[in-house]
Amino acid sequence: MxxxxxxxxxxxxxxxxxxxxxxxxxxxxxxxxxxxxxxxxxxxxxxxxxxxxxxxxxxxxxxxxxxxxxxxxxxxxxxxxxxxxxxxxxxxxxxxxxxxxxxxxxxxxxxxxxxxxxxxxxxxxxxxxxxxxxxxxxxxxxxGFKPLQKCPLLDLPHCRVVMKTLAKFHAASILYEHTMAEDDRKSRDSPDSEAKEERSNRNLPFLDDLWEFEAAETVVAPCVVSVATAAAEIWPERFFGERETVSETLREAWQAMRRDFSEHPRVMCHGDLWANNLMFAYDGQDPTIPVDCLMVDLQKVSYCPPVTDILLFLHSSTTRQFRDENAESLLDYYHYKLGEIVGTELLDEVLPLSAFLQSYADLRMLGLVLSTAYLPVILEENDDLLSRGKLSLDPLDVKETILKDRGERIASNCKASKAYAERIMECFQECFESLGLWD
Missing domain, CATH: 3.30.200 (Phosphorylase Kinase; domain 1)
Known part of the structure; x- marks a missing residue:
């Protein structure tokens, strides 16, 4: 062992x-x-x-x-x-x-x-x-909680359970900060310097740093190059000779994501919400119906707008058509469940529905860009056609999978697996359209 x-x-x-x-x-x-x-x-x-x-x-x-x-x-x-x-x-x-x-x-x-x-x-x-x-x-x-297998596309019942789970997680952050604010108001003029120092250490923004572009540069740089290389291989008629343009445009989008955070209310977010980090419990009478969900792997918890969790989850776990048809109802459901926990009065104060929906629209690029980094890696690891021949307990080769230009590998995977190709090409195209790269 x-x-x-x-x-x-x-x-x-x-x-x-x-x-x-x-x-x-x-x-x-x-x-x-x-x-x-x-x-x-x-x-x-x-x-x-x-x-x-x-x-x-x-x-x-x-x-x-x-x-x-x-x-x-x-x-x-x-x-x-x-x-x-x-x-x-x-x-x-x-x-x-x-x-x-x-x-x-x-x-x-x-x-x-x-x-x-x-x-x-x-x-x-x-x-x-x-x-x-x-x-x-x-x-x-x-x-009774089970992990999902093979990074599947999720249906509406699973997505609703995830929205309810996120509401609980984010509600805890809202309620904690509300309590902290109330304590500060009550003792703002307290002569007790130790109490003031304790309160100052109880805030959440110390988790900001994961979204600083410089902190993520090790991963971001090979990601943007990989997408640009893959695009030139998959769609040579569109992107041959345009790798530098695609790479620089994606890089600017990564940088812009963090800058946009400051304009919207923030909570403690999971930060890495895709299929492998979710476990579901199912109805005892019908094992296909999810009734509860837990989030695992808290390695990327960060203090940012709540839609960051929702956007990464939806763009890594659903199709473009599904999002077009169901995103609005899922956002409404999440906000309703959030209000059940924190109370509608407090929710209207810190995150009214109009502001929440606006943050989803303003930060939509986050889901599009992050999914171009996530999907090539997680789909390869969960595709039987692509993982054939690997030793089952081999650890991830981080140099080959994350820290280099893997664009040719992505393009090769698209030729080898139709299921992989469909999701990668849809993901890249939707992102490129929003960035003005898809004529």
């Missing part, structure tokens, strides 16, 4: 899980979370422990996240602060947000039982060592 979770880490996680140190750990084992690698920015495993507690011997199941095993992949994750971000979200923000929600509303994310942040960012810790970062979470498959 590539690594073992240390026994002391296992014990600490079980103590948190049980809320008691009165137990005996008989044995534990760790195995991969699936038959192939799961996720793109880490190693994921299932920890199964045999535990004596309260006079009974039971199996306890938890989900383990570790950093990537290769140097290049690990360095990218640390450079983008993905593990540190999830650590901060669980250790600092989640308790605040949970306490802000009404008792009947749960934050739609897995519980966390153990965290260890980056100890030596410039080192490469041995797998399983005390210096390696680790997050141990609730195994939500035991609660």
């Amino acid at each position: 590539e690594f073992l979770v240390r026994e002391e880490d296992c014990r600490a996680a079980i103590q948190s899980y049980l809320g008691s140190n009165n137990f005996i750990l008989e044995d534990y084992k760790v195995k991969p979370a699936g038959s192939k690698h799961v996720g793109f920015m880490g190693r994921h495993y299932i920890l199964t422990a045999a535990v004596h507690h309260a006079g009974e011997l039971n199996e306890t199941h938890m989900f383990v996240k570790l950093p990537p095993i290769t140097v290049a992949h690990r360095n990218l994750v640390l450079e983008l602060k993905l593990l540190q971000r999830e650590y901060t979200v669980y250790s600092y923000l989640v308790p605040l947000l949970k306490s802000s929600l009404p008792p009947s509303t749960k934050l739609p994310i897995p519980k966390c039982f153990l965290l260890r942040d980056t100890v030596h960012p410039d080192a490469f810790p041995a797998p399983g060592s005390e210096d390696e970062e680790i997050i141990i979470l609730e195994d939500v498959t035991r609660l």
Whole structure:
């Protein structure tokens, strides 16, 4: 096995899980979370422990996240602060947000039982060592939640459940900031300097940095070049000799996305909402009908307009025709569910429907541009025709998949898989039309 979770880490996680140190750990084992690698920015495993507690011997199941095993992949994750971000979200923000929600509303994310942040960012810790970062979470498959397979296009019932889930997550941010504002108003003139400092440290905008163009340059630069190269290969009659124009136009669009954020109300967003980061529970009588949803992988949580989550989700999980026919009703449904939690009076104050819909229109380019970066990678990894011959547990080759011009590879994939080609070509064309690149 590539690594073992240390026994002391296992014990600490079980103590948190049980809320008691009165137990005996008989044995534990760790195995991969699936038959192939799961996720793109880490190693994921299932920890199964045999535990004596309260006079009974039971199996306890938890989900383990570790950093990537290769140097290049690990360095990218640390450079983008993905593990540190999830650590901060669980250790600092989640308790605040949970306490802000009404008792009947749960934050739609897995519980966390153990965290260890980056100890030596410039080192490469041995797998399983005390210096390696680790997050141990609730195994939500035991609660009936299932991951989606093969990055499918989603139907209206699934999309409505996602809108309801996002409303819960965003509502927690709105309610927390409202409470913080009320506290500030009550004690604005307080002579207690420590109280003032504590309040100043309780805001959310410290999560801004992920959307700063400079922070994402490592990933953005090869993305825009890849799209330009692929376009010239797929549509030579349109884009042969125009790679530089396409690349520069896309680059400007990436830069503009972050600038536009400041004009709209912001909340804590998931930041990476596509199919692999959603798990659904289904109706017991009809297993095709989704009734609930959880969001996983909080590595890109950021403070930005709520439509950023909605736009990335819709553009990575639905067709253009579906969005044309259903986006308006889904936005209305999301806003209605948000009002059920935060109250219509507060919602009308911080995010009235008209302002929310305007933000969707103003920031629509975000969904278009992000999907050109996401879809080529996630569709390749989930297409049987394209992944044939790969070792099932091989980690993502980050140099080949993310950090280089992969335009020829995208074009080649389009020739090899009709399903891949249909989604990529629709995605690119819609983006190019909005950017004035499609005559």
